[in-house]
Amino acid sequence: MTGLIAAATSAADKRAAFRASLTSEGITRLPGAINPLTAKLVQEIGFEGVYVSGGAFSAGLGLPDIGLTTLTEVTAHSAQIAGVTDLPVLVDADTGFGEPMSAARTVLAFEDAGIAGLHLEDQVNPKRCGHLDGKAIVPTDEMVRRLRAAVTARRDPNFVICARTDAAGIDGIDAAIERAKAYADAGADMIFTEALHTEADFEKFRGAVDIPLLANMTEFGKSQLIPAQTLQNIGYNAVIYPVTTLRLAMGAIEAGLREIHAKGTQEGLVDQMQTRSRLYALLEYERYNEFDSGVFNFTLGGNQ
């Protein structure tokens, strides 16, 4: 029954795989999963990891991305996602949910939740999306304390601690590079280079810092949407598509709701929907007969 109900791969193995993938030849691609079902699809399609976005999670709760969500909420949501996938899960920990000691507690909670790594950012609270203007960042030494607390707390040396710097959009790319170096010295395993604009910016960062780098390919932001292959050629090690699945889903949901509201039926939308049989295949419903042969003893018609 391996892999039914929950993932077959242990958290320790996922973390080891994640760490290894960050120094492998190919770039590690992590689409954001808005729920465990999406994470199953991310795995089935063949990506290397799953991302849990703070922006998508807060939006899903009907809230802006300004640090309103709690450690408990983010951990529970991420644990559900990590629980169903064999892929490593990287979670957005915003500013660490408080003081440096809170960042340490975040690492411990995330390890217990089966998560493979997190990123901590150098913004002040209340934080905002890294692609908006008017951000503010804490002094370098304060972020270094955040990171040191996180690095020291971890029990699994393979748990990946990624430091995000939002400095490029405030003090310029050279200042962001200086911060990245200080964060690497503090023990960060990877740097999240937030809100760079062009390929040349990504190249400049890569040339200046010698630990793994993560690119954020979020839509409607400040960064060009650079293909994964190009990022790999530049020498980036990981790329997230953080809010993409939420935007895709919400675009489809809004259009669908408007059509039902206008026409009084969803008849014209059925072709765009995930079918019942596709959903059941993704859930491996039939395999639940391994527990009880009475669970999947029906057939679905051709159009289901």
Ligand SMILES: C[C@](O)(C(=O)O)[C@H](CC(=O)O)C(=O)O
């Ligand atoms: C990566 C990010 O932190 C997120 O929460 O997903 C956001 C993404 C976004 O708002 O588009 C970010 O600050 O870049």
Ligand SMILES: [Mg+2]
């Ligand atoms: Mg975020």
